[in-house]
Amino acid sequence: MKTDTLSVKSAKALAQRLLGERADGFAFEEITKDGDKDVFELETRRDKVVIRGNNGVSMAMGLNWYLKEHCKRSVSLRGNNINLPDKLPEIDGVFRKASWAKHRYFLNYCAFGYSMPWWDWSQWERLIDYMALNGINAPLAVTGQEATWQAVCKRLGMTDEQIGGFLAGPPYLPFGWMGCLDGWGGPLPESWIDSHEKLGRQILDRERALGMTPVQQGFTGHVPAALKDKFPDAKMHTVNWVEWTTYLLDPLDPLFQKIADLFMEEQSKRFGSDHMYASDTFIEMTPPSGETSYLENLGKAIFRGMSKSDPEAVWVFQTWTFWHQSKFWTQPRIKAFLDAVPNEQMICLDLACEDRPMWRRAESFHGKPWLWCNIQNYGNKVFLGGGLDKINDGIMEVRHDKDRGNLRGIGFVNEGLGYNPVIHDLMFEMAWRDNDVDIDSWTKRHAGYRYGHSNSDAEQAWKTLRETVYASPIKHPFHFLSVMSRVPGFEEKPDVHYDNNRLAEAWEYMLKASEELGEIDAFQFDLVNIARQVLSNYALVFHKQMEQAYKEKDADAFDVSSKHLLQLFLDIDELVGTREELLLGKNLEDAKRWGQTPDEKAILEWNARQILTLWGTTEINGYARKEWSGLISGYYHKRWQKFIDHINKELLKGEPYDDKRFKKELMTFMEMWSDAHETYPDKPIGSSVDVAQRMWSKYGMNFSF
Numbered sequence: 092m093k094t095d096t097l098s099v100k101s102a103k104a105l106a107q108r109l110l111g112e113r114a115d116g117f118a119f120e121e122i123t124k125d126g127d128k129d130v131f132e133l134e135t136r137r138d139k140v141v142i143r144g145n146n147g148v149s150m151a152m153g154l155n156w157y158l159k160e161h162c163k164r165s166v167s168l169r170g171n172n173i174n175l176p177d178k179l180p181e182i183d184g185v186f187r188k189a190s191w192a193k194h195r196y197f198l199n200y201c202a203f204g205y206s207m208p209w210w211d212w213s214q215w216e217r218l219i220d221y222m223a224l225n226g227i228n229a230p231l232a233v234t235g236q237e238a239t240w241q242a243v244c245k246r247l248g249m250t251d252e253q254i255g256g257f258l259a260g261p262p263y264l265p266f267g268w269m270g271c272l273d274g275w276g277g278p279l280p281e282s283w284i285d286s287h288e289k290l291g292r293q294i295l296d297r298e299r300a301l302g303m304t305p306v307q308q309g310f311t312g313h314v315p316a317a318l319k320d321k322f323p324d325a326k327m328h329t330v331n332w333v334e335w336t337t338y339l340l341d342p343l344d345p346l347f348q349k350i351a352d353l354f355m356e357e358q359s360k361r362f363g364s365d366h367m368y369a370s371d372t373f374i375e376m377t378p379p380s381g382e383t384s385y386l387e388n389l390g391k392a393i394f395r396g397m398s399k400s401d402p403e404a405v406w407v408f409q410t411w412t413f414w415h416q417s418k419f420w421t422q423p424r425i426k427a428f429l430d431a432v433p434n435e436q437m438i439c440l441d442l443a444c445e446d447r448p449m450w451r452r453a454e455s456f457h458g459k460p461w462l463w464c465n466i467q468n469y470g471n472k473v474f475l476g477g478g479l480d481k482i483n484d485g486i487m488e489v490r491h492d493k494d495r496g497n498l499r500g501i502g503f504v505n506e507g508l509g510y511n512p513v514i515h516d517l518m519f520e521m522a523w524r525d526n527d528v529d530i531d532s533w534t535k536r537h538a539g540y541r542y543g544h545s546n547s548d549a550e551q552a553w554k555t556l557r558e559t560v561y562a563s564p565i566k567h568p569f570h571f572l573s574v575m576s577r578v579p580g581f582e583e584k585p586d587v588h589y590d591n592n593r594l595a596e597a598w599e600y601m602l603k604a605s606e607e608l609g610e611i612d613a614f615q616f617d618l619v620n621i622a623r624q625v626l627s628n629y630a631l632v633f634h635k636q637m638e639q640a641y642k643e644k645d646a647d648a649f650d651v652s653s654k655h656l657l658q659l660f661l662d663i664d665e666l667v668g669t670r671e672e673l674l675l676g677k678n679l680e681d682a683k684r685w686g687q688t689p690d691e692k693a694i695l696e697w698n699a700r701q702i703l704t705l706w707g708t709t710e711i712n713g714y715a716r717k718e719w720s721g722l723i724s725g726y727y728h729k730r731w732q733k734f735i736d737h738i739n740k741e742l743l744k745g746e747p748y749d750d751k752r753f754k755k756e757l758m759t760f761m762e763m764w765s766d767a768h769e770t771y772p773d774k775p776i777g778s779s780v781d782v783a784q785r786m787w788s789k790y791g792m793n794f795s796f
Contacts, residue, residue: 634656
């Protein structure tokens with residue numbers, strides 16, 4: 092056992108950040124792996140809890156296990172409960188746990204656009220600690236890539252203006268790294284590029300110190316449009332995604348390897364290397380050729396772009412494209428592409444196993460190591476839901492399936508960090524469990540450590556949640572979305588697969604529990620989130636009343652129901668405004684702080700607003716919608732008011748509703764909102780418990796549709 096290694100020092104520092112002076116009650120020691128498995132041990136020795144692990148991540152996982160199992164305390168990204176008991180509970184003997192999962196991957200490219208584009212070091216430091224506490228050892232790490240690409244472009248002779256047309260705005264950068272778009276939301280301020288190169292190094296240094304193996308960027312073949320003029324003889328293909336066109340170098344063109352070499356050199360110079368590289372050339376695009384020889388050459392070229400500079404390179408590949416472009420990706424094409432790379436130098440991420448697994452359809456990825464992954468959240472939308480059973484059963488079923496191939500671990504690849512911490516907890520734990528869990532008892536246990544001790548009302552609330560919102564996986568990006576954030580009209584209807592009255596019962600149980608648990612941060616978040624979902628669903632009642640009144644040409648009834656709908660939106664805005672995680676104002680202020688001039692602040696604020704609303708110009712409108720205070724009152728409420736005004740003109744004045752005219756007016760409003768600079772509260776207002784209680788009293792107990 093070692094007590095003075097970098098891993099031990101890193102684990103101690105994490106404990107001190109998390110627990111303050113109470114960290115003195117813990118000692119950390121480094122031990123060897125359990126064969127080829129990561130491992131941690133827990134033991135009480137005299138007056139201290141001793142935590143052993145083979146690296147900082149294993150020790151941190153051990154600390155978190157102790158906090159949950161012995162102290163009933165919880166660390167999450169959405170509400171904490173870490174006020175330790177006066178005396179640390181003793182451990183009987185030595186508790187030892189090893190992980191079957193060699194790789195525990197975390198983060199989706201999209202999360203860098205939907206959750207983390209505006210984060211500073213203090214926010215990243217908290218996330219890295221959270222990752223370590225949950226055993227993550229392979230996080231995607233692409234912060235600061237813009238500095239790498241700027242250097243590559245300069246070496247290729249591009250001007251600052253041309254580079255500015257290639258590098259996208261901050262929330263759109265990850266879509267550039269996946270080859271989806273160029274330049275949208277730019278140009279990036281030089282101060283941003285410099286500061287995020289520094290931030291990227293800080294992130295990597297901390298992750299490495301804890302024993303993580305960060306997954307960095309690999310060259311995909313996607314190149315700036317300006318290069319087609321600078322290298323007119325180079326063979327390039329155009330690739331289309333939604334409303335953007337980008338350029339892809341042909342894998343056989345000599346320029347492909349030249350740029351790959353430059354990219355690897357510049358990245359290594361700035362950020363070092365851990366030999367794992369993410370590269371996704373066709374995440375949601377159709378390749379320019381379906382010839383198996385082309386796909387084989389492309390696979391070889393991408394891998395050679397990494398391995399020539401780094402012979403130990405491992406390509407980490409998202410297999411989402413096989414599902415998204417399933418008509419294109421036939422089995423011969425999948426095989427040709429994957430077989431181009433040595434098995435042990437590629438890891439396939441099966442991105443949505445909770446709903447649409449690819450591993451069986453793709454013949455277990457033809458011998459490649461692969462990870463069972465869960466997306467859970469698309470666009471970092473705010474909703475309550477997820478498939479606990481699917482995670483629990485799905486992982487265990489595949490582990491015992493004789494056709495599973497080379498399964499090497501798990502990945503949590505949510506497009507945003509999300510608002511369902513219970514899903515995170517189960518997903519991360521499954522990497523350290525050799526048997527499935529009884530979800531009913533596990534959910535009861537979750538409520539216990541999330542709030543600090545057992546409470547019958549809180550347990551009943553979680554029993555209800557487990558039987559409603561957490562009974563099925565998220566099936567598509569717009570699953571469970573409210574009337575409130577949809578484009579105003581009568582066409583779209585929410586897709587809710589549970590009884591809203593039952594979910595309201597969970598809210599009522601939580602209010603009963605609030606007398607005992609109301610001061611706990613994690614409880615307050617959950618109470619607000621449950622109440623928000625019930626009220627958000629309930630908007631459908633007033634929406635249906637409006638639609639019926641419109642069909643019957645009843646102006647008075649329409650007026651009453653539409654006023655109820657608009658007031659409900661404002662009430663939800665007030666409720667979520669009690670939590671920092673649900674504030675538009677905090678997001679906007681985080682974005683603006685990176686600008687050094689008024690113009691820089693303005694372009695960054697535009698990016699922050701645009702990604703939440705229109706996204707592009709028209710086709711992805713509302714993809715990353717949020718039920719946030721400020722966004723509800725300042726955007727969704729106003730959109731619905733405009734729609735209601737148009738309907739009222741028909742009912743009261745006989746002016747026929749013109750949907751085309753309304754949508755044009757709505758587009759003008761949405762574009763103007765992204766350009767605007769009005770401010771919203773960036774600090775929570777009011778008591779979560781008090782507001783949730785008042786909303787319950789106001790809306791009563793019948794929340795059915």
